[in-house]
Amino acid sequence: MYKALTSIAERLESRQPLQALMPKHAWDAALEQQIEDLPLITAATPRADLPALIALKAGLHLLNESLAASHAHAQEIEDDATGCYWHGIMHRMEGDFSNANYWFHMAGAHPAMQRLQERSADWVRNSTILNDLPDGAIRDGLAAIARQARWNASAFTGMISLQESGSVSEESRGALEYLQHLELTELFAHTQQAARHAIV
Incomplete structure (x- = not known):
């Protein structure tokens, strides 16, 4: 599973062109399903690890410009600063700027x-x-x-x-x-680091 995650992340981080400010559809529709199928969370996953792993999926989907899929995951972790930051970027990318600013406010001074x-x-x-x-x-x-x-x-x-x-x-x-692109890269690096210990 770690190999599949690394392969997806590397492809998204090196993609060209860069993510659009307001994308109209997923960059790679097949990759959207691959991200969703990553077995990051199992029945044995400790509850404390869930926000980091859910944020990782939200981030992967947003790097792929899969706004609806990213949003679905971000909504699961609305009390988590990283989830709020992904949530804000997703709303900004869909053009809901006031909602984006609300979630950036909720994310606070994110690391x-x-x-x-x-x-x-x-x-x-x-x-x-x-x-x-x-x-x-x-x-x-x-x-x-x-x-x-x-x-x-x-x-x-x-x-x-x-x-x-x-x-x-x-x-x-x-x-x-x-x-x-710099924003997505830095937030994804933080998200991946936070989830690293929980990925088996």
Whole structure:
């Protein structure tokens, strides 16, 4: 089972193109079933391990852009910070931005956000992205990421909402997709680490 999980995770983490800001369907329909069939939870699974294992499935599904499947798992662990964070990203990807912000608030200062902030700020500072984009709210939001001390999930949601409204240049879409990729990568790394001891 660990080999199957590793194979699925590696495929999703190295996929091209990156996850869309608002995907319309699963990236790989066959992979959706493979994820669901992973025997992560059995009758012998300790109750304390359930949130981490359920979050792992929610994360795998979201990396595959299987929004409904991810949502079903995230709803099982609404009192878990990692489950709340996956839940928020799922709602953001479906375009329900206010609901996304609610779940980001419930996730709180999630541990994955620190590394995400560091990587995001480093990328904005050391890439040419700010020079490549026209003046406006998205460029300003990216510049704020380079300065802020903590990841602001609601501000990022605002940038994606603006992008999806069609009122800004498509030039910024790639930058937002890359930042979302960093977010998904860091949250999945945290989720996988939390579940590692429970995977047999």
